Structure formats: C-alpha cells, structure tokens
Amino acid sequence: DAGITQSPRHKVTETGTPVTLRCHQTENHRYMYWYRQDPGHGLRLIHYSYGVKDTDKGEVSDGYSVSRSKTEDFLLTLESATSSQTSVYFCAISPGLAGDTDTQYFGPGTRLTVL
Amino acid sequence: DQQVKQNSPSLSVQEGRISILNCDYTNSMFDYFLWYKKYPAEGPTFLISISSIKDKNEDGRFTVFLNKSAKHLSLHIVPSQPGDSAVYFCAASASGGSNYKLTFGKGTLLTVNP
Numbered sequence: 001d002a003g004i005t006q007s008p009r010h011k012v013t014e015t016g017t018p019v020t021l022r023c024h025q026t027e028n029h030r031y032m033y034w035y036r037q038d039p040g041h042g043l044r045l046i047h048y049s050y051g052v053k054d055t056d057k058g059e060v061s062d063g064y065s066v067s068r069s070k071t072e073d074f075l076l077t078l079e080s081a082t083s084s085q086t087s088v089y090f091c092a093i094s095p096g097l098a099g100d101t102d103t104q105y106f107g108p109g110t111r112l113t114v115l
Numbered sequence: 116d117q118q119v120k121q122n123s124p125s126l127s128v129q130e131g132r133i134s135i136l137n138c139d140y141t142n143s144m145f146d147y148f149l150w151y152k153k154y155p156a157e158g159p160t161f162l163i164s165i166s167s168i169k170d171k172n173e174d175g176r177f178t179v180f181l182n183k184s185a186k187h188l189s190l191h192i193v194p195s196q197p198g199d200s201a202v203y204f205c206a207a208s209a210s211g212g213s214n215y216k217l218t219f220g221k222g223t224l225l226t227v228n229p
Contacts, residue, residue: 004158031215033216040221041221042121042204042219042220042221042222043159043204043206043219044219045216045217048216058216090158090159094215096215102147102149102164102208102210102215102217103149103161103164104161104215104217105161106151106158106159106160107158108157108158109156109157109158
C-alpha cells in the first residue's frame with residue numbers, strides 16, 4: 001500500500017470556523033489531490049498539486065484552499081466551514097510518470113462534520 | 116455534465132456467479148480507465164486499469180473490457196466472492212497535459228450473497 005496518511009481522521013466543528021486537513025505521503029510522488037465523497041456524487045476533485053507550491057482548482061473548489069510547501073505534505077483548508085462541507089475527504093497521490101501511470105492511490109479519509 | 120456514468124447504483128449477485136459492472140463515458144479524449152473498490156470507512160483501492168490501445172485487461176478474477184466505439188467499459192468478476200461486496204468506482208483520464216486528473220463515476224454498490 002502507498003504510504004499516505006490523513007489527519008485528523010474524524011473532526012466535528014462548528015459553522016464559520018476554519019478547518020485544516022493534512023495529507024502526508026512517504027512515496028515522494030509529485031502529484032497530490034484532494035477529493036470529497038458525498039452520497040449520489042461519487043468522488044469529486046477539490047484541488048490538486050503538481051509540485052511544491054504548484055496547485056490548481058478542481059471541479060468543486062469554492063470555499064477551499066490548499067497549500068503544498070513540501071513534497072510530502074498537502075494541506076486542505078476550509079476558510080469558514082459550512083454545513084454543505086460536511087463530507088468525507090480523501091487525499092490521493094500519483095507518481096505522474098510517462099506512460100499509463102495515471103493511477104492514483106488514496107489515503108484512508110477524513111470524516112468532517114460541520115454543525 | 117457527467118462525463119463518466121455508472122447507471123446502476125447497485126447490483127446483487129450470488130457467490131460463485133459472475134458480477135458485471137458497467138461504465139459509460141462521453142469524453143472522447145479519455146484514454147486511460149481505472150476501476151477502484153471501496154469498503155466502508157476506508158479509502159478507495161486501485162483494482163485494475165486499461166489503456167485505450169487495448170480492449171481487454173485481466174488480473175486474476177477481474178477483467179476489464181473496453182469498447183471505444185461505444186464509449187463503454189465493464190468490469191467482470193468471476194467467480195464473485197462475499198469479500199467482493201463493496202462500492203466500485205469507474206474512473207477515466209485524458210493523457211497529455213491533464214495533470215493526471217481522474218474523473219470518477221458515482222459508483223455501484225456490489226453485494227455478493229453467500
């Protein structure tokens with residue numbers, strides 16, 4: 001299994017508070033991704049990173065920001081949490097090498113509840 | 116606009132029989148396809164993939180078939196086992212400047228009954 005950890009694994013917070021989720025990898029992979037999983041929606045990409053300090057938006061980026069200051073860490077921040085951001089958040093990594101290596105490997109997830 | 120569609124939210128099969136999970140896509144730029152399996156309270160796990168230059172890829176009990184003209188792929192599990200009960204996600208990517216982004220379907224819940 002790819003070495004990916006997410007912290008915290010569970011979090012309950014209140015509307016309006018900032019929240020930061022952490023993804024840590026030990027694979028030295030270039031690409032990192034944040035997804036959210038909601039019933040009826042599958043996995044939707046929030047933001048991704050293609051290198052240190054290089055990030056871009058996914059399809060559901062509103063209300064989220066990310067930072068990547070080191071290869072191994074990718075942080076997802078909810079600036080001011082809302083109930084609609086209650087979800088399970090997954091981090092994924094990919095080596096991004098030539099050839100059919102678009103395979104992403106996922107972390108265990110963080111369950112976030114915004115009250 | 117849903118570019119990857121899994122039209123069956125759920126599928127139930129008997130142990131030992133074949134499970135067939137289907138996926139359709141609309142973006143003709145997609146050239147790499149993957150299946151992930153997800154158990155409750157765990158992250159998705161990569162299962163099998165196929166490049167658009169192939170029409171079949173096999174790994175043990177799992178086979179993925181790709182029909183490019185129909186923009187359709189399917190995952191066959193033979194024989195099905197109770198431990199295969201999980202949500203299966205189909206995903207697709209377009210190589211060439213995509214930053215290796217994947218587009219996922221909404222998933223199909225497979226239940227294998229003993």
